[in-house]
Amino acid sequence: MTHLAIWIISFLAIAGVIIRPFKMAEAIWAAGGAILLVVSGLISPSEGIRGIAKGADVYLFLTGMMLLAETAREEKLFDWLAAHATRLAKGSPKRLFILIYGVGIVVTAFLSNDATAVVLTPAVAAAVKAAKVDKPLPYLLICAFIANAASFVLPISNPANLVIYGSHMPPLLQWLPQYMLPSLFSIGVTFWMLRFTQRKALQQKVGTHVPIPNLSQGGKTAIVGIAATAIILLVSSALDIQLGLPTAITGILTSAIVIIRAKKNPWIVIKGVSWSVIPLVAGLFVVVEALNKTGMTQAITHFLHQSALHSVTVTAWGSGLITAFAANLMNNLPMGLIAGNAVQAGHLPEMVKSAILIGVDLGPNLSITGSLATILWLVALRREGQYVSAWTFLKIGSLVMTVALLCAIGSLWL
Numbered sequence: 001m002t003h004l005a006i007w008i009i010s011f012l013a014i015a016g017v018i019i020r021p022f023k024m025a026e027a028i029w030a031a032g033g034a035i036l037l038v039v040s041g042l043i044s045p046s047e048g049i050r051g052i053a054k055g056a057d058v059y060l061f062l063t064g065m066m067l068l069a070e071t072a073r074e075e076k077l078f079d080w081l082a083a084h085a086t087r088l089a090k091g092s093p094k095r096l097f098i099l100i101y102g103v104g105i106v107v108t109a110f111l112s113n114d115a116t117a118v119v120l121t122p123a124v125a126a127a128v129k130a131a132k133v134d135k136p137l138p139y140l141l142i143c144a145f146i147a148n149a150a151s152f153v154l155p156i157s158n159p160a161n162l163v164i165y166g167s168h169m170p171p172l173l174q175w176l177p178q179y180m181l182p183s184l185f186s187i188g189v190t191f192w193m194l195r196f197t198q199r200k201a202l203q204q205k206v207g208t209h210v211p212i213p214n215l216s217q218g219g220k221t222a223i224v225g226i227a228a229t230a231i232i233l234l235v236s237s238a239l240d241i242q243l244g245l246p247t248a249i250t251g252i253l254t255s256a257i258v259i260i261r262a263k264k265n266p267w268i269v270i271k272g273v274s275w276s277v278i279p280l281v282a283g284l285f286v287v288v289e290a291l292n293k294t295g296m297t298q299a300i301t302h303f304l305h306q307s308a309l310h311s312v313t314v315t316a317w318g319s320g321l322i323t324a325f326a327a328n329l330m331n332n333l334p335m336g337l338i339a340g341n342a343v344q345a346g347h348l349p350e351m352v353k354s355a356i357l358i359g360v361d362l363g364p365n366l367s368i369t370g371s372l373a374t375i376l377w378l379v380a381l382r383r384e385g386q387y388v389s390a391w392t393f394l395k396i397g398s399l400v401m402t403v404a405l406l407c408a409i410g411s412l413w414l
Contacts, residue, residue, distance in 0.1 A: 003294040006042050009033055010287045014330050017280070018369045026375070027276040030283030043290045051289030052282050058162050059278055060244030062114075064251025065156075068222075068229060069115035070272045071255040075219035075262070078107075078123035086127040086210045093138075093202045094195075096131075100124055100139050101191055104146035105153075110230045113147035113158050117377035118274065125384040131207040138198035140386060144377040144393075145400060148370070149190040151361045153183045156233050156243055159281075160336040160371075164357050166344050172237035178354060182408040186362055189404040197396050218262040225254030277372070281333065288337040300342040304352065312349045313413075320355030320409045324363025324401075328370040336360045351412055358408050365401035368393045 013033025017026045038048045072078060081103050089096035108116045121143040128136040151158035155165075155175055162169065170178065195202065229250040236246045259266050291297075307315040327335040339356050342348075364370025368378050368390050381388060 002042060005040070006037065006290045006294055009036055009040075009042070010291055013283070013287050014334050017284070017334075018331050025276055026372075027280040027283065030281075030287065031279045032283070034283040034286035037286065037290045043286075043293060047289055047293075048286050051286040054166070054289070055163075055281055055285040057167075057242050057244035058159055058281055060248040061156070061162055062159055062277055062281065064229075064244075064247035064249070065112045065115060066273045066275075066277070067251040067255045067269065068226060069111055069119050070269050071258050072111075072219070072222040072226065073119040073123075074264075074269055074272060075216050075222050075258065076213050077215070077219045077222050078119045079126055079213050080215045080219060082120070082123040082127035083130070083210055083212045086131050086206070087208070087212060089131075089206055091206050091208045093133075093204055093206050096206050097138060097142070097195060097198075097202060100142050101146060104142050105150045105187060108147055108150040109153040109157050110226065112156060113151040113371070113373040114277075114376060116143055116147040117373040118380060121377050121380040122384055125381070125386065127210065128206075130210045133206055134204050135201045136386065137388070138194075138201045140381060140388075141194060141198065141396065143380075144374050145190055145194055145365055145397075146187070147373040147377065148362055148365045149186045149404060150183065151373075152179050152186070152357060154234070155237050156230075156247070158361050158373075160332055160360050161357065162243065163333070163336040164340040164343055164353075164360060166340060167242065168344055169237070169240075169242065171240040172234055175237065178350065179357075181411045181414060182354070182358055185411045186358070186404050186408040189407045190365070190400055193400040193403050194396070197399060216262065218258045218264075221258045221261055222254065225250070225257065229254065274376070280372075284334050284337060288334060288341065291338070292341060296338070297341040297345055300338070301345045304342060304348055308349055308352055312351055316349075316351045316355040316412065317409060319352055320359040320405070323356050323359030324405050325366070327360055327363040328367040331369060332360050332364045332371045354412055355409050358405070358412075362401065362405050362408060365404070366394065366397040370397075 013029055016029025020026060037043050038045055085099035085103055086096060088099055104116055104120060107120050124139050124143055128139050152161060155161050155169055232246050232250050233243055236243055255269055259269060304315060304319065323335060323339055339360055343353050343356060364374055368374050
């Protein structure tokens with residue numbers, strides 16, 4: 001009965017995060033589920049604290065990245081980049097598609113997929129509006145699809161990477177040869193498939209007289225800060241140092257320097273950060289900690305071990321595909337936590353670990369509820385007066401994600 005109660009509360013908490021009944025914030029459902037698990041005695045307070053503590057590196061990482069991204073957004077850095085991309089397109093819709101896709105790759109790789117969804121989406125919306133594009137959907141879709149497709153270029157490209165590997169994150173020099181080829185396939189195939197699905201809309205005209213906003217001194221400082229952060233994190237990864245603390249320090253320092261130089265009220269940046277993400281993630285850590293009490297992690301780990309003993313190839317394909325589609329049923333963050341516990345609990349073949357990570361990162365391109373980044377993208381779209389239905393996204397995602405996923409996992413054998 002205890003296990004059944006844990007499963008029911010966990011299911012309701014995760015469902016609340018995805019569906020958002022009564023339009024209540026995702027964090028309320030995750031944190032509420034975690035509190036209910038403790039209050040009802042299904043897990044002890046110490047177990048709840050232990051679950052929260054497991055996410056320390058992720059909280060630090062998110063704090064640094066969100067501050068860095070919000071500072072850059074406040075200084076109009078992304079508006080400046082999007083406007084330049086639109087101007088460089090010289091009226092060609094296909095060239096504009098390529099340029100925005102390129103910006104999305106860079107932002108995702110070095111600032112995480114959540115930053116792409118939150119700050120690049122409104123910048124692209126503003127740029128295509130200035131270019132008088134009648135059908136902006138192809139360019140806005142880029143922000144959602146590249147946020148997931150490029151999210152395993154580097155360890156810092158997606159918080160889910162930290163969740164899956166935990167303290168066992170591969171050093172950068174091990175990560176790059178392991179994930180560079182799958183990343184190239186993921187990014188390249190997603191590009192061609194997305195462009196194919198949007199080929200008719202990409203025949204429309206694009207204006208050439210796009211105003212370029214002035215890049216403030218704070219914006220220039222933000223560029224330097226982002227570059228410095230990227231270098232520091234790459235060095236930290238190469239030295240096998242956990243990424244949370246370096247990310248938090250560089251993010252806070254960059255924000256502080258920009259605010260001081262621009263003589264701005266720090267509250268402007270602080271209030272712009274989506275701090276609710278922290279209790280959302282913490283709540284999910286507690287929920288997954290409770291699920292571990294039911295023997296779920298042990299069962300998954302045992303199954304993967306037994307399957308790998310028979311065939312690593314079949315296990316890799318199966319685990320990658322299952323995690324990819326399961327991420328859309330329960331969101332990739334709790335899916336990543338569950339998969340991460342299984343990965344960290346046992347000595348699985350690297351091929352299987354890689355397939356699982358690709359499934360968790362790339363799988364959410366199937367639906368609008370697949371990842372936090374896609375949900376944030378949808379919210380950003382609505383603020384800009386744009387709307388994409390779940391069915392429209394699913395029709396596009398079923399083709400784009402499936403082909404990209406098969407190619408990315410298949411490239412592990414090359």
